[in-house]
Amino acid sequence: MSTRLIWTKKALLARLHRGYEARKKFVESQISNGIAFQIRALRSRERWNQSELAEKVGTTQNQIYRLEKPSVTKPTISTLKKIAAAFDVALVVRFVPFSQLVDWVSGTPFLDTGLSTKAFAVPSFETENALFEAGVMIENAEKEIIAQLSRMGAAANATTALTECQQSAEPISTTRETKVVVIYGPAGGQNKRVRNPTRPRSGVDVQIPA
Amino acid sequence: MSDEVEDCIWTFLGFESAKEGRPVQTWFDGLPPDHLDAVKDRLGVLQVTSRGDWDEPFFDPLIGEGGISEIKFDPIKCMKGQFYYRVYGFFEDEAYIFLHATNKKVKNDRPGKAIAKRRLHELQESRADVHQIDLD
Numbered sequence: 001m002s003t004r005l006i007w008t009k010k011a012l013l014a015r016l017h018r019g020y021e022a023r024k025k026f027v028e029s030q031i032s033n034g035i036a037f038q039i040r041a042l043r044s045r046e047r048w049n050q051s052e053l054a055e056k057v058g059t060t061q062n063q064i065y066r067l068e069k070p071s072v073t074k075p076t077i078s079t080l081k082k083i084a085a086a087f088d089v090a091l092v093v094r095f096v097p098f099s100q101l102v103d104w105v106s107g108t109p110f111l112d113t114g115l116s117t118k119a120f121a122v123p124s125f126e127t128e129n130a131l132f133e134a135g136v137m138i139e140n141a142e143k144e145i146i147a148q149l150s151r152m153g154a155a156a157n158a159t160t161a162l163t164e165c166q167q168s169a170e171p172i173s174t175t176r177e178t179k180v181v182v183i184y185g186p187a188g189g190q191n192k193r194v195r196n197p198t199r200p201r202s203g204v205d206v207q208i209p210a
Numbered sequence: 211m212s213d214e215v216e217d218c219i220w221t222f223l224g225f226e227s228a229k230e231g232r233p234v235q236t237w238f239d240g241l242p243p244d245h246l247d248a249v250k251d252r253l254g255v256l257q258v259t260s261r262g263d264w265d266e267p268f269f270d271p272l273i274g275e276g277g278i279s280e281i282k283f284d285p286i287k288c289m290k291g292q293f294y295y296r297v298y299g300f301f302e303d304e305a306y307i308f309l310h311a312t313n314k315k316v317k318n319d320r321p322g323k324a325i326a327k328r329r330l331h332e333l334q335e336s337r338a339d340v341h342q343i344d345l346d
Contacts, residue, residue, distance in 0.1 A: 003221040003304070006254040011346045015247060025244065029251040037255045037263075044263050069267045070252070071284035105254065 009106040016098055016125060023098065023125060030105065035080070036070040042087045043068075056086040095122045220257045221305040225329045227338035234297070237311040238345055245286055249295060250345050252283050261301070272298075278309060278326045298326035307333070307340055 016023050043053050043064075050064040057064070059079070067073050067083075075083075077093060084091035103110040113119070123131070224234040241249065252268060264271075270280040283295040294314040299307050309326040312319065332338040 003219050005219065006222070006250050006257055006345055008346055015243075018243065022244070022247070025247065026251075029248065033251055033255045037259060040263050040265075041259065044260070071267075 005105075005107045007105050009102055009108055012102045012106055016102070017129075027101070030101065032070040032073050035075060036068050036073050039064075039083060040068045042083075042089070046087065053083075053086060057082045097122050097128050098125045099128055218258065218260060218304070222253065222257070222343040223305050223307045223340040224343045225307065225309050225333065225338060226341045227329075227332060230329075230338075232341060234308040234311050235341070235343060238343065242288075244288075245293065245295070246345065248286055249283055252281070253345075256281065256306075272323070275323055276327045276330070278323065278330055281306075296322065298322060300330060305340075308343060309333075 012026075015026060039053075043050070046053075048056075050068070051061040054061045054064045057079070059082075063079075067075055067079070080091055080093070100110060100112075102108075224232055226232045226235075238246065238249070256264065256268065268282050270282060272279050277300055278298050279300060281297040281299065283297075286293040286295070295311070296314045296319065297308050297311045299309050301307075309329040310322055312322045314322065329338065333340070
């Protein structure tokens with residue numbers, strides 16, 4: 001029997017799409033479960049009991065007990081900093097896009113590009129979702145282009161032609177404000193604009209080489 | 211001094227028999243979505259938690275109860291009341307096998323434990339089987 005994590009990416013995305021309250025609870029749950037279990041695991045690694053950790057943090061055994069109980073744990077950042085220092089580990093407290101939390105919880109490796117202006121201005125769930133849908137539209141547009149080229153009698157070379165076209169294209173750019181997605185524009189070439197017939201509601205146009 | 215921690219992922223399996231079908235899976239399938247979320251969040255962290263760290267307040271080894279143990283979930287309060295979900299099971303190799311799941315209504319859930327023990331007995335006598343739990 002296969003072993004995979006309880007939360008799959010697909011199930012998590014479905015959960016987030018249930019609405020704002022579901023997303024709020026998801027974040028709360030990850031914090032309370034995560035902190036409680038991690039303190040417990042760190043303490044176990046060091047083979048300390050709750051009293052020993054309490055002494056190093058400068059608090060009581062009862063407070064450590066409460067920190068390790070997900071249903072009641074409400075640690076302040078100040079307390080977390082003391083706990084991090086006691087274990088001699090770093091502490092990261094920052095806002096992240098939902099996509100990153102989904103990757104983390106589903107055990108999906110992800111690329112963290114580090115400190116940047118974009119990393120500070122985290123996109124909201126709705127913004128991320130809009131960008132994701134635009135990505136799906138690009139995929140649909142690709143399929144449509146292949147189908148068009150096939151109908152033009154270039155079936156055998158359609159995929160190759162598309163790949164070559166992509167390779168010679170200027171960088172893909174997405175502009176949410178104008179809702180225009182530019183793809184496959186050969187450097188210096190002219191583009192033909194077509195509306196994706198499969199997703200007329202979105203208002204996103206796709207440009208392909210003339 | 212600290213030791214290297216070995217990575218582990220527990221597989222969650224469920225009791226299955228010709229007579230009862232897949233009772234734990236059926237129980238999970240009947241949970242309201244937000245309750246199932248909370249249950250899965252807890253199982254999600256337990257799944258990657260070393261065996262030695264399965265302990266109170268989210269796990270009770272139920273010493274003296276014939277080999278069964280208990281996963282405890284935080285009380286869920288909602289319009290329909292308060293829910294104290296519990297899953298009884300046991301460890302086997304790299305799996306934790308769910309025998310019985312319930313909304314506990316009394317402090318010492320003797321009926322729930324009795325069901326779990328009976329099912330464990332059936333498994334030990336090869337009169338029942340296990341299946342992969344599906345929580346998607």
